[in-house]
Amino acid sequence: MDTAVVLFTRDLRVHDNPALAEACAGAERVIPLYVLDPTLAGLSGNRSRFLHQCLADLREQLRERGGDLVVRTGDPVAEAIRVAREHDAATIHLAADVSGYARRRERRLTDEGERHRIAVRLHPGVTVVDPGVLRPGGGGDCYKVFTPYFRIWSQTRWRAEAPVPQRVTLPDGIAAGHLPAIPDGDSPHAAEGGETVGRRRLTAWLSSIDGYGIDAYPDVHDDLPADRTSRLSPYLRWGCLSPLALAEAARTRDAEAFVRQLCWRDFYYQVARVFPKLSTEPLRPGGDRGWRYDEDALAHWQDGLTGVPVVDAGMRQLRAEGWMHNRARLITAAFLTKHLGLDWRAGVDWFFRWLIDGDVPNNSGNWQWVAGTGNDTRPGRRFNPIRQALRFDPEGVYVRRYVPELKGIDGPAVHQPWRLPKPVLDYPGPLESHRDEAVWLRG
Template identity: 70%
Template sequence: MHTAIVLFTRDLRVHDHPALAAACANAEQVVPLFVLDPHLQRLSANRARFLHQSLADLRETLRRLGGDLVIRTGDPVAEAIKLATEVGAEGIALSADVSGYARRRQQRLEQECEQHRISLRLFPGTTVVPPGEVRPGGGADHYKVFSPYYRAWESAKWRDEVATPARVVLPPEVSPGELPEAPAGESPAAAAGGETEGRRRLTTWLRHVGPYDDLHNDMPADGTSRLSAYLRFGCVSPLAVATAVRALDGPGPAAFVRQLGWRDFYYQVTAAFPAISTEAYRRAGDGEWRADPEALRHWQEGTTGVPVVDAGMRQLRAEGWMHNRARLITASFLTKHLGVDWRPGVRWFFRWLIDGDVPNNSGNWQWVAGTGNDTKPYRRFNPIRQAERFDPDGVYVRRYVPELASVPGKAVHQPWRLPDTVRSGLDYPGPLESHRDEAVWLRP
């Protein structure tokens, strides 16, 4: 093949990039292409900023390899076909994805490529084990329960990592185009994007993953990898991460690999149920939700009066990220305590989370709300008990709710129990009017 296009989407790296590696091995000239889709750019200022930083880093890396990243704006399918016509490309390579949007893009691209007599090849790269590669018996198209999926996932043969291409040869007549200035984003403490930063964090994490089994739920310790945004944008390869961690001994690495298994689990669920962001996976659990815009607003702003909930929601806005235990607590509070529909929660997280993707954000929300893959759909997380267990000294709460900085120890988790003389001096709201009854917080 003389010329091929690699259409980048959520795979913004050069290491272990099967589509890029195959194109460079089989074509004399390769055009790495990213199309800025205005629709996606509007969904989250935080993700738009991370995306632009990642694209700038990818462009620099490709230039060091002798190529460049070609930037276009518009509809990805139309722009890819237009560029293929301009350079005479015989093939387009693309990493397969599972969201409804991604699958519609793939289907349209297949149709256009067939019409223009261009070869289209889909490659793995967004998961460790491709969705559909392991299936339950009985003809089912996907696993609905995690444990049997994880056993199959662990025993599956993982593909080998592919090396970074030694050289990328770009057609001389191609104009790379300008990468617009990165948006400001909304979260001031958000992480910076890019493969360079992602791989640096992975190298650091491999030295600290040992106690992960003990620390991953410890909210003040923040003993997690913080790799989720880099996995979401493909700045690091999920397979490379899983392979590197699985090579280490101990319960910490094993527990972390299990989390990567959860990530793949929701990808195979979404491949079978692409409406996961808007429709209940388990319709029986999608009951009578309470319409309470004021309660939703207090939850969004981190002013519910329940400190651990407010701390999580404020961390989300400040960093574009939230500790996983806080995600469970805040999502359960909205759905199981306030009785508000899970879908506004999905949308709010999507707005702020840099790592927000369809399979994991929506899949986990449905798990908590009782409409998803949880085998115990009626479980609820008591926010006070959760806080006392995973933030026993109130360090996490005081970090994100400075109004309570002067409240000592675990008393910070129930400020409404403080003496009136102390409580009156705090610039912090009491629990929402409709949920002042302490039995709400103490109920299992």
């Protein structure tokens, strides 16, 4: 009987999972495998909790179809090869990814597979359009500017969604292994992980009831107090939802503004594919300026104690929820780099530490955009945080939600710099403000 292994990585779902679908279609027995990688453990308490919730839900989804999630701990390459050899599997399927770590893992797995005469098949599924498919004329490796990428991306024929397997049959005698207890995260109000929760949120988002949902998105996505973005980004990051299925659903609703944000996500994935040092080196030659290094200022920013209310609200939302509104991400990132003059890499690390949806392509790519070191045609743009707050939180509802010290101040007055024993800086006054062009996935 033919046997195949499906190595799950960031595709923790059964709906539109090409790797799982092809394995079930081509083999009589399938081993759905997840390897807990010690190299990635401990990077983020929030993401560890979300991941383990996703794995528990994936196990239930597979059990409903007669299978199970086989869990091992160690090096994913060594464990996948070991499981395949123990059960005479001829093929290992997995979703292709773009980070430097993921691509090294894919190369090692392919090499080890050849050595043991096990075929390794890479599949799409992490993005809407495969990161390596669209390339600019003139021999470039990837698009550096979003608008031409969006134009060709919108005209590209997308793949068909993969069918959901009706039955998953394990080999006889295989030990599924135990999932560790779900760890405590660092944010008390973080979202719950898993495909089941993600699909429930997606259904609510597509229903567009009472001013919440995809139909209202163009009018409310920047409204800080309303908080009417989809909040689907963690489920996309972990593959609980298919980005293709979401894009198809949005396109049938003629929701171009939301589809555009999914294209931004694909855009940074194709950048990260050819620029694996996106988190540590500037994309724009000479883009790094003379950053200053001030541990006290950085700590004030991290703790939400800068004295600029909207900045502090955003940073406190990050800690409380493991998530931050897209507009607040823009404001807080611009404040760190353009106002405090601190290195964008410190921001990359801090967001990556707390964000459930934190990943290399979007987190690092957007930080570089804001800092002026990345894919922005106007790297010198600046944002006035108080002007941004008055525009997108005019009555201060968002600020008072996360900065309780200011609850006694009514209306727009809450946005004036508040007094601290040791303010991080004197607010420099009005700064040049450009048309708002936030690019963080508005999830």
